[in-house]
Every structure is written in structure tokens, then in C-alpha cells.
Amino acid sequence: MGSKHLRYIFFATTIATCVYLGWRIFFTLPFGYGWPSMVAALVLLFCELVAGIEMIDQYLTMVNMREPELPVIPTSWYPDVDVLVTTHNEPVEILYKTINACIHLDYPDKSKVHVFLCDDTNRPEMRELAATFGVGYFGLTENTTAKAGNLNNALSRTHSPLVANFDADMIPRSSFLLETVPYFFLPMVKKDANGRWIRREEQDIDPKEKIGFIQTTQSFYNPDLFQYNLFSESRIPNEQDYFSRELNIGRNRNNSPLYTGSNTVLSREALMAVGGIAVGSLTEDFETGLRIQALGYRTFAVSKVLSMGLAPHSITGLLSQRERWGRGCVQAVRDVKLFRMKGLGLGAKLSYFTALVYWWSYTRMFVYIVVPILSAAFHFHVVDCSLREVLFFWVPYFLLSNYAMKKLSGGIRNQHWNNVIYTSLFPYLVVPIVSETLGFKKKNFVVTRKNTDTKDRNYLLAMPHMLLLLVSVYSLSICLSQILVQTALYNLIIIFWLLVNSKNLIFAILFMFGRPNNRLAPRFYVSIPVTLEYEGRVGRGVTTDVSETGMAVRLAYPQFIPNDANFEVRIQSPRYEATMRCSIVHVDPHEKGRGWRYCLRIEDIDEENRREYSQIVFDRPHTLPATISDTLTIFDDFSINIGRRLDAGVRSAIRKLPRIRVGKPGFLADGREVRVEDYNYKFVWLSGEALPTSGTFTMEMGQGIVLYLEAVADFGRNVEGGGLFAITNWQALLEDATFQDAIAKWVADDEAGGAKSGGAA
Numbered sequence: 001m002g003s004k005h006l007r008y009i010f011f012a013t014t015i016a017t018c019v020y021l022g023w024r025i026f027f028t029l030p031f032g033y034g035w036p037s038m039v040a041a042l043v044l045l046f047c048e049l050v051a052g053i054e055m056i057d058q059y060l061t062m063v064n065m066r067e068p069e070l071p072v073i074p075t076s077w078y079p080d081v082d083v084l085v086t087t088h089n090e091p092v093e094i095l096y097k098t099i100n101a102c103i104h105l106d107y108p109d110k111s112k113v114h115v116f117l118c119d120d121t122n123r124p125e126m127r128e129l130a131a132t133f134g135v136g137y138f139g140l141t142e143n144t145t146a147k148a149g150n151l152n153n154a155l156s157r158t159h160s161p162l163v164a165n166f167d168a169d170m171i172p173r174s175s176f177l178l179e180t181v182p183y184f185f186l187p188m189v190k191k192d193a194n195g196r197w198i199r200r201e202e203q204d205i206d207p208k209e210k211i212g213f214i215q216t217t218q219s220f221y222n223p224d225l226f227q228y229n230l231f232s233e234s235r236i237p238n239e240q241d242y243f244s245r246e247l248n249i250g251r252n253r254n255n256s257p258l259y260t261g262s263n264t265v266l267s268r269e270a271l272m273a274v275g276g277i278a279v280g281s282l283t284e285d286f287e288t289g290l291r292i293q294a295l296g297y298r299t300f301a302v303s304k305v306l307s308m309g310l311a312p313h314s315i316t317g318l319l320s321q322r323e324r325w326g327r328g329c330v331q332a333v334r335d336v337k338l339f340r341m342k343g344l345g346l347g348a349k350l351s352y353f354t355a356l357v358y359w360w361s362y363t364r365m366f367v368y369i370v371v372p373i374l375s376a377a378f379h380f381h382v383v384d385c386s387l388r389e390v391l392f393f394w395v396p397y398f399l400l401s402n403y404a405m406k407k408l409s410g411g412i413r414n415q416h417w418n419n420v421i422y423t424s425l426f427p428y429l430v431v432p433i434v435s436e437t438l439g440f441k442k443k444n445f446v447v448t449r450k451n452t453d454t455k456d457r458n459y460l461l462a463m464p465h466m467l468l469l470l471v472s473v474y475s476l477s478i479c480l481s482q483i484l485v486q487t488a489l490y491n492l493i494i495i496f497w498l499l500v501n502s503k504n505l506i507f508a509i510l511f512m513f514g515r516p517n518n519r520l521a522p523r524f525y526v527s528i529p530v531t532l533e534y535e536g537r538v539g540r541g542v543t544t545d546v547s548e549t550g551m552a553v554r555l556a557y558p559q560f561i562p563n564d565a566n567f568e569v570r571i572q573s574p575r576y577e578a579t580m581r582c583s584i585v586h587v588d589p590h591e592k593g594r595g596w597r598y599c600l601r602i603e604d605i606d607e608e609n610r611r612e613y614s615q616i617v618f619d620r621p622h623t624l625p626a627t628i629s630d631t632l633t634i635f636d637d638f639s640i641n642i643g644r645r646l647d648a649g650v651r652s653a654i655r656k657l658p659r660i661r662v663g664k665p666g667f668l669a670d671g672r673e674v675r676v677e678d679y680n681y682k683f684v685w686l687s688g689e690a691l692p693t694s695g696t697f698t699m700e701m702g703q704g705i706v707l708y709l710e711a712v713a714d715f716g717r718n719v720e721g722g723g724l725f726a727i728t729n730w731q732a733l734l735e736d737a738t739f740q741d742a743i744a745k746w747v748a749d750d751e752a753g754g755a756k757s758g759g760a761a
Contacts (some may be wrong), residue, residue, distance in 0.1 A: 006408060010059045013404040017052050020397035023389070024048060033381040040384040044371050047364040049358060055401060057354050061250030062408040068300050069187045072197040075108035080160035080175060081265070083115045090168040092125050094310070099133050100614050101171045106178050113177065114160060120150035147261070148277040148284040149333075155246070155268070155276055163271065167262040170309035171618045174575075176216070179306055180265045184211045184296075190235030212270040212297025213289065216263045216306045218244045221622040222522035224311035225318055226421060230637070231644045235629040238311065239421055243415040248301040254347030257301035258355065259289025262309070270297045281335065282442075283328025290336060290352060294343035305621050315461055315512065319428045326359040326429055327436040359433045363424035369423070369468055369505070372497040376475035383493075390493050411627035416634055423504040424511045427464035462512035469505040472498050503634065510641050521547040525623040528616065532559065532582075532598070534567040540699050541595070543571070547615050549647045550602050551580065556595040558747060560681050560734060566603050571616060578613035581603035584656045589752055596658045659683055660743065661750045666699040666707070668692075672716045676701065677722060679746070682730050684709065687722035695727065705739050 024045055030037045039126070083102050087095055095117065102115045111235060115135040119126040122139035130137035138157060143149045151165065166172060187209040192198050218240055223233035246258075251257040259266075261284070270292045271277070278287040293299055312318040333356045338349055374380040406414040476498045479491040523545040530553045532539040539559030544552045551571070561567055566581040581604040588597040596617040605613060632640075657680040666676045666686070674688035676699075684707065686699075696710045733739045 003678060006063055009400075009404050009407055010063045013059065014056055016397045016400045017056060020393050021049060021052050023393045024383075026579065027389075028383045028385050030381040031756070033384070037099055037381045040371060040374055040380050043367055044382055047367045050360065051364060054354060054357055054361070057350070058247065058250075059404060059408055061253070061351075062246055062410075064253045065246075065250050066252045066283075067249055067302060070179060071182045071185055073185050073189065077185060078108045078112065078177075078181055079162055080114065081107070081162045081164055081181065082154075082160040082268075083113060083156040084118050084151060084154045084158075084163060084165045085116070085167040086147055086154075086165065087126060088120055088147070088150075092129055092655075094169050095126065097614055097618055098166060098171050099129065099135060100167060100611050101174070102166070103133055103135065104174050104615055104619065105172060105482060106175055114158065116154055118150050118154045120153075121148070131366060139628055145279045146279070146284070148279045149454060150679065151284075152276040152279070152295050155271060159268075160426060161268050162265055163562060163734045164265045166307065167309060170262045171221075172305050172307040173305075173621075173653060174615070174619050174672070177262075177265075179304060180214045180216060180302070183214045183250040183302075184265075184267065186211060208296065210270070210297050211267060212292040212295075212299045212395070213259055213264055213266040215248065215257050215259055215289075215299070215301040217301075217303055218260055219264060219305040219505075220311040221308045221524070221624070222310055222313075222617070223624060225315060226258045226511065227624070228416075228517070229299040229419075229513075229515045230507065231515070231640050232637070233624060235625060235632060236417060237412050237625050237627060239603075241626075242409055245303055246409055246412060249303050249343070249428040249484070251351055252300055254345060254351055255293055256297060256348040256351035259292070259299070261285030266292075267297065270295070271364065275299075278332075281328060281332055281705070282324050283332055286328060287332040287336065290332065290341075290344070293348060294336075294341050296343055308616065308618075308622050313517070315458060315514065319425070322425060322429060323432045323442075326433045327442060329356055329359055330433065330436040331441065333691040337465050359429070360428040361422060362433065364417075365422040365426040366430055369472070369501050372494050372501065373468075373471050373475045376479045376491075376494050377471065385490075388493060403517070404748060406628070411630075414628055416637075417628070419500070419504045420507045420511070423465070423501075424508040424695055428461075459513060462509045465505050465508040465512065469502060469509065472502045472505065476502070481617075493685045507637070507641075510645075515645075519547075520549045523547045523623075524617060524620060526620065528571055528573050530572075531570045532561055532567060533570075534561055534565070537561075541598075546563040548617055550585065550600050552597055552599045554595050554597050555658075558660050558743075560657075561598065562683075563656035569600060571613070573616050576612045576616045578609040578616060580609055580613065586654045586656055587658045589655075589659055589709070590661065590749060592753060598658075657678065657683075660746050662746050663749075664701065664746070666701050669698050674699065679743075682727055683712070684725050684727055685722055686725060689725050693723075701742065703738050703742065705733075705742060707733070 028041075028043070032043050078506050084103070085095070085098055085102060099115065099117060105113055107113050115133075116138055117126060117130040117135055118138045118140075120140045120143040122141045127137050127139060138150075138154050140150060140153055143153075155163065164172075164177065164180075175532055188200055188205055189197050190200050190204075220238050220240070222228075224240070226239045227233040227236055248257050248260075264285075272286075273295055274288060274291040278284045278291065281287045289299065306521045309651065312321055319356065319368045333352060337580055338352055339346075341349070344352075358720070371380075371382055375382055400533065402415040405418065434441070476495060479495045483491050483495075523548070526544065527542045527544070530541055530543055530551070532541070532553065532555075537560065539555050539557070540562065541553045541555040544554050546552075551569075553569075561582045561584060566583050568579065569582045570579045571577070580602050582600040583603050585599040585601050587599070602613075659678050659680045661678050662676045664676050666674050668674060672688070672690070674686045677685045677687050679685075692709075694711050694713070696708065699709055700708045701707065706729075707727055708729040710728055712724045727733070
């Protein structure tokens with residue numbers, strides 16, 4: 001969508017918002033209905049005013065997106081860079097991937113890249129990990145200033161002019177430095193008439209114009225809890241994408257992008273000018289970035305995904321993280337005395353104030369849920385208006401703001417998911433934000449753990465939402481009865497409001513109920529050439545997905561790969577290559593035109609290949625959605641969530657050999673004809689009358705092909721006249737060229753759709 005169209009949307013929505021808020025202020029306050037109603041009405045109006053102002057500010061931010069172009073600089077200009085990876089309590093396997101990626105960072109002169117593992121708990125296993133990779137190690141004991149102290153310790157012991165910092169789980173792509181470091185030379189270069197980057201004349205270089213930091217997008221390779229718990233990992237982007245890919249980029253316009261503490265390159269000069277990383281703050285990154293900007297340094301957020309990490313796996317971890325962020329924002333704005341802060345422009349101050357106001361949106365959500373309940377169940381009169389006025393003033397505002405949210409956010413966020421997120425989190429953020437604002441500080445927080453939690457289903461966390469849903473449904477019944485008895489059309493407004501809130505509360509409950517996570521590692525859905533080899537037999541295919549623990553490979557031919565032994569797998573991307581030993585987890589049924597999908601687990605891999613394979617998996621963008629799917633509706637959201645939860649206990653058969661549909665006749669030794677339904681190298685499914693139920697027997701299939709069979713006891717006997725039989729001469733058949741030709745014919749018929757089968761070999 002063009003910028004001109006976006007501006008039209010912004011203009012129309014702003015006009016509708018201003019008209020609506022003006023109407024609310026001057027014509028809807030419930031004078032004469034008592035002070036309880038008036039108090040509730042004023043609280044609601046205040047929330048709507050703040051929301052309207054915040055919405056207009058967001059629209060201004062998104063319409064005026066400014067992202068600098070990456071300059072091209074001589075390779076000799078690239079300075080030394082200290083790469084600092086911070087850790088507190090994360091396990092070795094998480095740090096392994098991050099450090100491995102750091103040593104694979106591209107740079108014109110790699111001797112200028114200095115990687116350090118900064119451990120504020122001084123763990124022996126971290127020291128050993130650093131030694132394994134040959135990187136520097138800074139260990140701390142009794143660190144009382146958390147991540148800030150960890151980074152400041154590293155800064156005091158390093159000297160490069162640029163500093164890149166990464167959290168323990170944030171894995172940089174190999175191009176990270178090449179696509180960030182040149183930004184620091186923007187004050188020294190310009191484009192000539194031919195579009196080439198050239199150095200400015202000395203007199204044209206402003207010595208006061210300096211770059212303080214470059215903040216890249218925070219990206220995550222595992223589904224966040226909203227994506228995963230609500231079965232939407234293929235339908236909606238990460239919940240943090242809206243801020244990181246849109247709002248923070250928009251803050252470039254007034255030099256106020258947030259430093260978010262990871263995936264950032266900072267000027268050491270700027271860091272030293274503000275006294276290093278801010279201490280005594282729950283969000284040391286937020287405050288440090290603000291102080292750098294106040295000293296006049298230019299800062300930029302850029303949208304390209306150059307690293308990715310782990311979103312929290314547990315709801316309790318997510319809530320703790322958000323409470324820390326919210327309290328930290330309130331603390332930082334108060335501690336720096338934002339509006340009296342010298343050096344920070346008015347636009348930047350307003351931008352940071354908007355960041356503070358954001359944390360009050362959870363309180364607004366509480367008000368939006370409670371007010372219609374008060375109106376219906378307790379007869380509060382909070383808005384004095386007619387249905388006709390609502391249709392004239394509110395409906396255009398509602399429709400335009402919803403449309404604008406989707407279009408101006410680049411398809412990353414819509415009002416439905418906005419409300420679901422706020423409704424899910426508000427019971428646990430209202431009190432912390434209010435108490436922090438009133439000066440009740442909480443200084444100690446547990447660092448958000450990033451290890452997988454497969455049993456994150458704390459139903460007690462849904463209790464506030466369930467209580468509010470019950471009260472909302474009760475209030476809804478009152479409104480409906482009043483319409484039937486009194487024809488009170490005003491109640492239609494409250495009914496709609498209660499229905500929307502109930503919808504959001506239902507999704508919040510489903511979110512809190514969680515979803516079991518049985519995967520060992522997140523997957524990347526990519527196609528990479530793979531070779532599978534066992535005793536001279538070779539299968540070639542491409543991956544459908546890869547993860548750090550295994551991969552799925554699609555083969556056009558049902559290659560025999562042993563289901564009870566390890567075999568060699570070679571995988572090769574344009575840049576990396578790795579060889580390992582794998583085992584079969586399961587083989588999916590044939591899909592016409594796509595072949596068979598073999599799911600593999602890595603059983604053995606040496607250190608050199610492990611490093612290469614880790615880069616194959618992680619040196620790429622994630623494969624989760626970047627925008628909200630346009631094809632599904634709220635009703636689809638409901639049906640998917642309910643249906644998937646009801647089907648959670650259903651498990652299909654797990655097969656470790658490729659199943660080939662046959663549909664051909666076979667003949668037993670006594671001349672009886674049976675039908676071969678399907679075959680998987682070691683087993684065959686037969687149908688027919690009076691099949692043997694025990695012992696061994698032979699079956700001929702023409703062209704001299706003889707199968708020696710043995711009945712499998714108690715497996716599918718007499719199911720639709722069929723049964724499963726083990727092939728005792730399967731190994732000999734593997735070497736039989738005639739039989740292999742027969743298999744190829746079965747495969748061709750299967751691909752053509754000619755074979756029909758109801759068996760289960």
C-alpha cells in the first residue's frame with residue numbers, strides 16, 4: 001500500500017477520532033444520574049482520551065517511517081568491534097548456538113572482531129565453553145548490579161570503538177556486522193549524482209553529528225506464547241513484532257528509538273559519555289539509550305532481521321518479563337526527569353512519554369471490561385446518548401480505527417489481537433504499574449528463563465478472566481431481558497460491548513490454559529539438499545524443516561532406510577555443510593506429487609559438524625509469519641482453538657518405514673488369491689477371505705517374486721477382512737532386481753493415483 005493511501009487512512013481516522021472524542025467530552029457525560037455514574041463516566045472518558053491520543057501518535061509514527069539507507073564504505077574503514085554476549089543463568093546449549101554464530105560473523109578483517117562471553121555468575125561450564133570456541137571470558141562473582149554490572153565490567157576490560165551486545169539466546173546472522181557497522185559512517189559520507197557513496201569534504205563533515213547506537217529488530221525463532229497457545233503459529237506474527245518492526249523504526253523521526261538491550265551496536269564513545277550502562281534500573285537498556293540521545297548522539301532502529309532469539313516459554317516467565325519492563329520504564333522516565341531533561345527534543349520527550357503511557361493501556365483494558373458490567377448489572381449510566389448518536393459518532397470511529405490499525409501496522413497487528421493480548425495480561429500488570437507509579441519499587445527480578453517448559457498449563461492464572469467472563473455473561477443476560485421487556489435500544493450498545501469483551505476473555509482463558517509443547521526444538525521450514533546413505537544405498541531429497549535436534553526430509557522415492565539402526569546424513573546449504581548419524585522417528589504417508597517425508601533425529605555428530613549444522617539451522621531468518629493471515633476470521637480463531645483442543649488426544653499411527661500402496665493380487669501356496677493392499681519393505685497388509693492367522697507361508701506375485709510371510713499376532717486380524725504379515729525374506733528382496741522393479745511400478749501407479757488401499761502396513 002502506497003504512502004499516499006496510508007496518509008488518507010491516517011487523515012480520515014484522525015478526523016473521526018477527534019469528532020468522536022469531542023462528542024464524548026461535550027455531549028455524553030451523565031449529569032443528573034448520581035456521582036457513582038459520573039465517576040465511572042469520567043474514568044472511562046479519560047481512558048478513551050488517552051487511547052485516542054496514543055493512537056494518533058502511533059499513526060504519526062507509522063506514516064512517517066524513516067529508516068536510513070545502509071552506506072557502502074571502504075573495507076579499510078571497518079573498525080575493531082567488541083562482541084559482548086551476556087549470560088546469567090542460561091544453560092550451555094543456549095550459549096553454544098550464540099557463541100558459535102558470533103565466531104562466524106563476516107567482516108573484512110576478522111581479526112578486528114573480538115568475541116567475549118560475559119558471565120555474571122562465574123560458572124566453570126561457561127569458562128569451558130569460551131575456551132572451546134577460543135573466545136574471551138569475563139567471569140564475575142557477587143555482581144550486585146545485574147546485567148548492567150556485567151556489561152560495565154566487560155566495557156572496562158575492552159577497548160574497541162564499537163561494541164555489539166547480545167543476550168545469551170540472541171543468535172546473530174553472519175551478516176550482522178556488515179549490515180550495521182557502516183551506519184556509523186553516515187555523517188562522513190553522501191551519495192553523488194550517480195548514486196554512489198562517496199566521502200564528504202572535510203568542511204562538510206559536522207564533528208558534532210555522531211551515531212550513538214544502531215538497534216536492530218528483536219526477532220524470535222520459536223513461536224511466542226500467543227502464537228503457540230492459541231494455535232496461531234502459522235497465522236499471526238510474534239507479539240513483539242509490532243513494536244520492533246514498526247513503532248521503534250518510526251521513532252527514528254525524532255531520534256527516540258529504544259535501545260532494547262540486545263542485537264545492538266553501540267559507540268564506545270557514547271557509552272563512556274553517559275558513564276556506561278545505567279545501573280540501578282530494571283531496564284538499564286531503556287535508560288542508557290535515552291541518556292545517549294540526550295547528549296545529542298543520533299540513533300537509529302533498523303527493520304532488517306539480523307538476529308533472533310527465544311521468546312519466553314512459560315506464562316509466568318512472560319508475566320515476570322513484562323512486569324520488569326513496565327516497572328523499569330516507569331522508573332527510568334521518573335529517574336531521568338524526562339520533561340526537564342536537557343538535550344532531548346520535545347518530540348523525543350513526547351515519544352518517550354507515549355512509551356510510558358503504553359503501560360497504562362492494561363489499566364484501560366480493565367476499565368473497558370468493568371464499565372459495561374457496572375452499566376448492566378449495577379445500573380450505572382456512564383454514557384448519556386441515543387442509539388442514533390452512537391451510530392453517527394462511534395461507528396465511523398470504530399470501523400476506521402480498526403482498519404487503520406491493520407493497514408498502518410503493515411499487517412502485523414489488528415484490533416482483535418491487540419485486545420486479546422491486553423486482556424490476557426492486564427490482571428497481572430495493572431497493580432505493578434500503578435504501584436511503581438506511586439513510588440512502590442520492586443528492585444529484584446528473576447531473569448526470564450529461556451529453557452523449554454512443556455507443562456506450562458497453570459489454570460489458576462485464568463481465574464480472573466473466568467470470573468470476569470461469568471459476570472459479563474450475567475450482565476449480558478440482564479441486557480437481553482431488558483430489551484425483551486422494555487425495548488431499551490440503548491442496551492444494544494452495552495450488549496455489543498459485553499460480547500466483544502466476552503470474546504476477548506474467552507481467548508485470554510484459552511491462552512492461560514496453555515498447550516502442551518512436545519517438540520524438543522523449534523523448526524525452520526526450509527528446503528536444503530540432503531543425502532541419506534546406508535550400506536551403499538543412497539536417497540537424495542530436500543528438507544521440509546530443520547531444527548537443532550533433527551530434520552524432516554522429503555524423498556521422491558520410498559528409499560529403504562533402516563528403522564532400527566543409525567545411518568549417515570549429509571546436508572549442504574550454499575555456505576555450510578555437515579555430516580551426522582541419524583535415526584528414523586517416523587515416515588509420513590505418500591503425498592501425490594510430493595513423495596514421502598522422513599522425520600529424522602540426530603544421534604551422533606562431531607564438534608566440527610555440529611558447529612556447521614548449527615549455522616545451517618540458525619544463520620537465516622525465522623520462518624514464522626511476518627503478517628497476519630488475511631484468510632481467517634475471528635470465527636476461524638474460535639473453531640481452530642476449540643477443534644485442536646478436542647483433537648489433542650488423537651494420535652495417528654507412527655510408522656518408521658515408507659508405506660507403498662499396492663492394490664495388486666497375490667497367490668498363496670494353495671492357489672487362493674489375496675489382495676496386497678500396501679507394503680513397507682518389512683511388512684505387508686493383505687485382504688481376502690480366510691487369511692492365515694498364525695505360522696509361516698508363502699505368497700507369489702508373478703515374475704518369480706515370492707514373499708515369505710509370517711502372521712503378526714493380534715494385529716488387525718479380521719479388520720475389514722485384512723491383516724498384517726511380516727516379510728521374513730525382506731533382506732533378500734532388497735537385492736532382487738526384479739522385485740525392485742516391481743516396487744518402482746507400484747510407486748509409479750501410486751503416484752498416478754491408480755492404487756487404492758485401506759491397509760496399515
